[in-house]
Amino acid sequence: MESFFKLENINKTFGTHRAVYDVSLNVNKGEVFSLLGPSGCGKTTMLRVAAGFEEPESGKVFLDGKDISSLPPNKRKINTVFQNYALFPHLNIYDNIAFGPRIAKIPESEIEKRVKNMLELIRLEEHAFKRPDQISGGQKQRVAIARALINRPSLLLLDEPLAALDLKLRQHMLLELDRIHDEVGITFIYVTHDQTEAMSLSDRIAVMNKGRIEQIGTPAEIYESPRTKFVAEFIGDTNFFEGKVVERLDGEYCKIDLFGFGEFAFFNESRLDVGANVTISMRPEKFRVYMERPADSAASGMNLIKAKVVDIVYQGAQTNYWVIAGDKRICVRQQHNRCYLDLRQPTWNDEVWIAWHKDDVNMLAGVSQNGES
Structure with a gap:
């Protein structure tokens, strides 16, 4: 153009x-x-x-x-x-x-x-x-x-x-x-x-x-x-996680130690080497919430952690859940593509599993907590 x-x-x-x-x-x-x-x-x-x-x-x-x-x-x-x-x-x-x-x-x-x-x-x-x-x-x-x-x-x-x-x-x-x-x-x-x-x-x-x-x-x-x-x-809402690359995996992925959570696989869009510090940005709607641990998460490329529901905001078309995992407060957004009243929904103090696909993240290389390089 x-x-x-x-x-x-x-x-x-x-x-x-x-x-x-x-x-x-x-x-x-x-x-x-x-x-x-x-x-x-x-x-x-x-x-x-x-x-x-x-x-x-x-x-x-x-x-x-x-x-x-x-x-x-x-x-x-x-x-x-x-x-x-x-x-x-x-x-x-x-x-x-x-x-x-x-x-x-x-x-x-x-x-x-x-x-x-x-x-x-x-x-x-x-x-x-x-x-x-x-x-x-x-x-x-x-x-x-x-x-x-x-x-x-x-x-x-x-x-x-x-x-x-x-x-x-x-x-x-x-x-x-x-x-x-x-x-x-x-x-x-x-x-x-x-x-x-x-x-x-x-x-x-x-x-x-x-x-x-x-x-x-x-x-x-x-x-x-x-x-x-x-x-x-x-732009929009997001969750930030700090970590360090601990392993290069086959293809275009790497394993990152998210401080306080453990090690997870991520798409290595920035082609970072082992030892690189990184900030991960994850949008709330990229997470999925499960009442029970899903059986096939690893096979489907999902990362998985256990969390506790501490706050809920119902918004009609969606619900925002704030959960605590480790020492981190995370915002998770669940779209209501089924009738909200037909299924049991997580409530306050419930133990839940939250999952995200290893591709559904954004990697901000070398960014510290205050946003400076």
């Missing part, structure tokens, strides 16, 4: 605070690319540099193969949708959407056609002559998107666009954003601190931490194969 938008070696400082450290990334034409990370990680600064609202100390910005680093925001063919909508309260919906083309002195007949198309795209035709205070938050956000798209930008930047909405409305707007993107086909860069939004909407995600990009990948790559402890912890 063609690289369409590029940030190259961007550095940005505010006073003594370095917001962005030598960041580079490539965004492909037509994709939804998310910048994801906690507050203060630099993602909004990156977006503002892309839009031209902030000037970096060093680095370049490219759009469709052209260096646009020195261009002001109104010359970049890039539009931004903000969290607070930024609609004009004294104008109706039609005139809010028409504002940009009118500033550009486009003929009114063409503006009317474009606004009609935008109203159809955001499904607000019947609300065209209402003011912003007469429509809902989700509808306001759709108007803000239409106002940004009507000038036909090459790139649309979305800065935490759903943060002000409640959960149900956010879920609905994610579907609407996906539909709008599919219909207009332009490139989106989406900034959010919400992993669910990024995972649901994005083709690729850049996970940011303290002004740097920790990993870029598809949602599945980021979730299933995090490269750092920060990514593993920030």
Whole structure:
């Protein structure tokens, strides 16, 4: 896929605070690319540099193969949708959407056609002559998107666009954003601190931490194969185990001494040698919970340990169990693919067996407890 938008070696400082450290990334034409990370990680600064609202100390910005680093925001063919909508309260919906083309002195007949198309795209035709205070938050956000798209930008930047909405409305707007993107086909860069939004909407995600990009990948790559402890912890839930490689096994596996548990076979994705320290990340849903010891665990490639249930959270589609094994508290997630009431479920203080397949782990080589290499 063609690289369409590029940030190259961007550095940005505010006073003594370095917001962005030598960041580079490539965004492909037509994709939804998310910048994801906690507050203060630099993602909004990156977006503002892309839009031209902030000037970096060093680095370049490219759009469709052209260096646009020195261009002001109104010359970049890039539009931004903000969290607070930024609609004009004294104008109706039609005139809010028409504002940009009118500033550009486009003929009114063409503006009317474009606004009609935008109203159809955001499904607000019947609300065209209402003011912003007469429509809902989700509808306001759709108007803000239409106002940004009507000038036909090459790139649309979305800065935490759903943060002000409640959960149900956010879920609905994610579907609407996906539909709008599919219909207009332009490139989106989406900034959010919400992993669910990024995972649901994005083709690729850049996970940011303290002004740097920790990993870029598809949602599945980021979730299933995090490269750092920060990514593993920030995206979804996980359990960490410290250990040391004690034996290389046949093929692509090794035996690891998990401190406090014993020795277990793991897929050696990092090709580590004997003696290497390692942190293992295991997602709660990769575990299976058994009331009795399963007879065929070794033959099926499963590792197995005995544990005690100490906490339970029922969530309808799934139950989270916290168990103690050795001196380790582990989160185990059981999906309810059968009727929950049909089978006896583990309860508090039950002795259970938890198992995981030797392939269903992620290996973070040389990572200590504090996440540093």
